[in-house]
Amino acid sequence: MTGEVLQLRGVGVRREGATLLRDVTWNVGEGERWVILGPNGAGKTTLLQIAAALLHPSEGTADVLEERLGRTDVFELRTRIGFASTALAEKVPSGETVVDLVLTASYAILGRWQEEYDTTDVSRAVALLEALGCAGLLRRRFDTLSEGERKRVQIARALMPDPELLLLDEPAAGLDLGGREDLVARLGGLADDPAAPTMVMVTHHLEEVPDGFTHALLLREGEIVARGKVDEVFTGEHLSHCFGLPLAVERRDGRWYARAAH
Ligand SMILES: Nc1ncnc2c1ncn2[C@@H]1O[C@H](COP(=O)(O)OP(=O)(O)OP(=O)(O)O)[C@@H](O)[C@H]1O
Numbered sequence: 001m002t003g004e005v006l007q008l009r010g011v012g013v014r015r016e017g018a019t020l021l022r023d024v025t026w027n028v029g030e031g032e033r034w035v036i037l038g039p040n041g042a043g044k045t046t047l048l049q050i051a052a053a054l055l056h057p058s059e060g061t062a063d064v065l066e067e068r069l070g071r072t073d074v075f076e077l078r079t080r081i082g083f084a085s086t087a088l089a090e091k092v093p094s095g096e097t098v099v100d101l102v103l104t105a106s107y108a109i110l111g112r113w114q115e116e117y118d119t120t121d122v123s124r125a126v127a128l129l130e131a132l133g134c135a136g137l138l139r140r141r142f143d144t145l146s147e148g149e150r151k152r153v154q155i156a157r158a159l160m161p162d163p164e165l166l167l168l169d170e171p172a173a174g175l176d177l178g179g180r181e182d183l184v185a186r187l188g189g190l191a192d193d194p195a196a197p198t199m200v201m202v203t204h205h206l207e208e209v210p211d212g213f214t215h216a217l218l219l220r221e222g223e224i225v226a227r228g229k230v231d232e233v234f235t236g237e238h239l240s241h242c243f244g245l246p247l248a249v250e251r252r253d254g255r256w257y258a259r260a261a262h
Pocket residue numbers: 015016018019020038039040041042043044045046047204
């Protein structure tokens with residue numbers, strides 16, 4: 001690879017007369033850890049769907065893992081991408097166990113049927129679940145887990161096929177404070193691991209950005225407000241523009257905080 005995991009040029013997305021994204025030009029290099037931040041309806045999930053090869057741009061070009069969307073077999077491409085999102089979690093068949101949910105990711109399917117898994121796959125699934133603090137949940141049914149447990153299992157599933165790109169759509173949404181802090185710390189650990197894939201995470205909250213994330217892209221009404229290294233992007237000026245209110249921004253012990261400025 002040339003080092004570009006994502007290369008978007010003038011990307012626009014239109015749906016039923018509405019402009020969801022406009023003129024998005026964005027590069028993600030190998031090993032970078034990006035956060036996409038913006039208010040409700042800014043286009044964050046739409047942008048992540050392009051990165052996941054689930055959506056084609058209406059305008060411009062998008063190269064994902066050096067494959068041009070529209071000219072490549074997206075089914076093949078998707079096997080190289082790990083994607084954790086609530087939308088996917090809602091499709092898990094009832095009764096599916098945690099370990100099966102992670103194992104089936106090797107085949108990019110949901111719901112165990114008659115696949116034969118070798119012991120290497122089983123060991124990998126167990127190791128990923130252990131690394132995410134889910135060792136005690138292997139035999140539990142996914143639909144009986146708490147929201148925090150579900151989020152961690154989804155990340156283990158997304159990592160199972162050893163993806164080159166890991167996409168996380170609002171991984172901390174719906175978690176209580178303890179659950180959020182636990183997840184943010186684990187994502188920080190993943191960000192620090194040189195063997196971990198290139199990562200892109202979507203969030204509304206600056207407080208959810210783990211230490212170790214290197215780059216950020218701010219979206220507002222489908223357009224980029226700022227993009228680049230976190231220190232340059234997470235300023236009061238950029239975030240105030242992005243969220244449409246005066247904000248003061250602070251960094252403490254590697255974490256970021258925003259509050260209304262008076
Ligand atoms: N099929 C569609 N037709 C028209 N508008 C759409 C369609 N799908 C999404 N939108 C609109 O596009 C905008 C961007 O949606 P998107 O889900 O990407 O935003 P988001 O930043 O992820 O929002 P949130 O933070 O609320 O999840 C929203 O205003 C949404 O209502």
